[in-house]
Amino acid sequence: MKIQEIREIIKLMDQSSLDEFVFEADGTKLKLKKHATGTAVVSQPSREVAAEPQVEAPKVVAQAPQTTQEPEPQAPQAAPVAEEASTTYKTINSPMVGTFYEASSPEAEPYAKVGDKVTASTVVCIVEAMKLFNEIEAEVEGEIVEILVKDGQLVEYGQPLFSIK
Amino acid sequence: MSNKAKIVTILKQATEPVSGEQLAETVGVSRTMIWKYIQSLIEEGYRIEAVKKKGYVLQEMSSKISQHALESYLKTNTFARNLHTLDSCSSTQKVANELILNGQAPHGLLVVSDLQTEGKGRLNRPWASTEGKGLWTTWVVRPDLLPHEAPPITLVVALALAVAIERVTSVKVDIKWPNDLLIDGYKTAGILTELQATPDKIEAILIGIGINVLQTAEDFADPLTARATSLQLACDHPINRTELLAEIALELEKAIEKYELQGFRPFMSEWEKRSSMIGEKVTATTVRETIQGIALGINEHGALLVDTGEGVRALFSGDVTLSGKLDR
Numbered sequence: 264m265k266i267q268e269i270r271e272i273i274k275l276m277d278q279s280s281l282d283e284f285v286f287e288a289d290g291t292k293l294k295l296k297k298h299a300t301g302t303a304v305v306s307q308p309s310r311e312v313a314a315e316p317q318v319e320a321p322k323v324v325a326q327a328p329q330t331t332q333e334p335e336p337q338a339p340q341a342a343p344v345a346e347e348a349s350t351t352y353k354t355i356n357s358p359m360v361g362t363f364y365e366a367s368s369p370e371a372e373p374y375a376k377v378g379d380k381v382t383a384s385t386v387v388c389i390v391e392a393m394k395l396f397n398e399i400e401a402e403v404e405g406e407i408v409e410i411l412v413k414d415g416q417l418v419e420y421g422q423p424l425f426s427i428k
Numbered sequence: 429m430s431n432k433a434k435i436v437t438i439l440k441q442a443t444e445p446v447s448g449e450q451l452a453e454t455v456g457v458s459r460t461m462i463w464k465y466i467q468s469l470i471e472e473g474y475r476i477e478a479v480k481k482k483g484y485v486l487q488e489m490s491s492k493i494s495q496h497a498l499e500s501y502l503k504t505n506t507f508a509r510n511l512h513t514l515d516s517c518s519s520t521q522k523v524a525n526e527l528i529l530n531g532q533a534p535h536g537l538l539v540v541s542d543l544q545t546e547g548k549g550r551l552n553r554p555w556a557s558t559e560g561k562g563l564w565t566t567w568v569v570r571p572d573l574l575p576h577e578a579p580p581i582t583l584v585v586a587l588a589l590a591v592a593i594e595r596v597t598s599v600k601v602d603i604k605w606p607n608d609l610l611i612d613g614y615k616t617a618g619i620l621t622e623l624q625a626t627p628d629k630i631e632a633i634l635i636g637i638g639i640n641v642l643q644t645a646e647d648f649a650d651p652l653t654a655r656a657t658s659l660q661l662a663c664d665h666p667i668n669r670t671e672l673l674a675e676i677a678l679e680l681e682k683a684i685e686k687y688e689l690q691g692f693r694p695f696m697s698e699w700e701k702r703s704s705m706i707g708e709k710v711t712a713t714t715v716r717e718t719i720q721g722i723a724l725g726i727n728e729h730g731a732l733l734v735d736t737g738e739g740v741r742a743l744f745s746g747d748v749t750l751s752g753k754l755d756r
Contacts, residue, residue, distance in 0.1 A: 279742075280739070280740055280741050280742045356627070358575040358576060358625060358627050359575055359576040359578060359579055359623075360576065360579065360729060360744060361579060361744050361745065362714070362715070362744055362745035364715075369715075391744075391745055392579035392729070392730070392731070392744040392745065393579050393580065393582040393583060393606040393607065393729075393730045393731070393744065393745075394582045394606050394607040394619065394620055394621060395578055395579045395581060395582050395621040395622075395623055395633075396620070396621065396622050396623065397575070397578075397622075397623040397625065398622075398624075400626075402626070402627060414715065415714065415715030415716040416716070417744060417745075420576045
């Protein structure tokens with residue numbers, strides 16, 4: 264991703280009502296967050312890492328590394344990384360802008376939890392906008408390793424919702 | 429058009445009695461068959477008078493919704509041309525879903541039921557549906573759109589519905605963002621839409637529309653339904669549900685075609701004009717928060733723009749009420 268592109272996105276975001284923006288492709292993850300002051304914080308770790316030929320950049324890079332299984336972006340490329348690095352996570356992305364719901368109603372069980380095995384046709388969540396409800400199917404097969412958004416959160420078109428391995 | 433539909437159409441348009449012979453000739457069946465069709469129509473609730481030596485006069489349409497009654501009013505190309513009528517069902521959305529699974533749901537299919545036992549509202553809230561008094565419908569549409577273009581369709585449908593209702597009832601209808609129609613602040617109709625899509629293709633959109641048409645004041649005596657009214661309560665002439673349905677079909681067909689070709693922008697200003705919420709103080713409740721502010725309008729996605737005083741928020745979900753007024 265070029266610096267001009269990031270600049271453009273920040274500009275668009277400043278004009279929009281979005282508080283948060285996450286973009287992920289080809290091992291690069293960009294996360295922008297508006298703070299109370301209105302300034303945006305950019306974190307684009309591991310671009311240099313991705314450029315290194317021998318290590319496939321991990322799909323999921325921790326912004327705030329609270330989970331231990333994800334590599335620290337600045338960590339030296341040592342042996343322990345090898346196993347994690349070989350795991351490429353797929354994501355289930357939102358097909359439209361809207362509100363993410365993990366269950367069909369507030370009382371109901373969530374459609375999917377971390378550790379659940381899914382097939383292409385498994386319903387994993389609902390995205391709703393203007394009372395148009397879209398039951399999202401996984402479209403990929405695997406195990407849910409992380410739910411990337413919170414119940415009731417506004418998600419963007421194309422925003423990753425789940426990581427799948 | 430079926431023979432019964434032809435007979436109903438001829439009688440509906442006639443200004444004087446139509447003889448059995450004339451009917452037989454126009455429809456292309458024997459006079460005996462005409463007599464049988466007439467008897468069958470009378471059994472279905474049509475009031476048809478046989479004037480001696482002159483012919484038949486249609487005095488009142490049946491209150492029941494049927495293929496032939498609807499066809500006698502219908503001006504669409506595809507909408508409601510495929511009709512699935514039911515006396516009772518769990519919900520028309522469920523029935524439409526089954527028809528889709530069985531490959532029996534072409535673009536424009538209408539599922540209509542006299543009674544819904546499990547009518548669904550937002551977040552599965554129940555939606556009371558009294559037998560034969562409302563219009564409980566699901567329309568299956570398969571527009572040439574991408575999945576991310578689908579969300580404003582609820583607003584497009586609300587606008588079409590408001591136009592159709594106003595034409596039939598002459599009563600002013602107000603749109604409450606995003607999916608309710610109100611008369612004098614009381615809920616009269618609601619829309620709930622389901623999108624079936626793969627990441628890059630819309631398979632079907634199920635547009636669920638529930639309208640209170642013929643309910644009387646007693647039907648809303650229950651505190652749970654006290655925030656609602658019916659078209660008949662607001663309108664001074666009798667309403668025929670079938671005629672209303674045909675008008676809705678026409679407006680929906682026009683609106684969805686226009687949306688496919690031109691997107692949401694051409695709908696925005698008319699939508700804003702029809703919503704009494706715009707410019708007013710509103711309270712919006714979402715799953716995560718409650719916000720207050722002035723409703724400025726809608727954006728090109730159909731989201732409601734609310735100026736909270738600290739900035740403008742675009743709302744994609746939630747219940748919005750006018751602040752300071754009782755939510756009836």
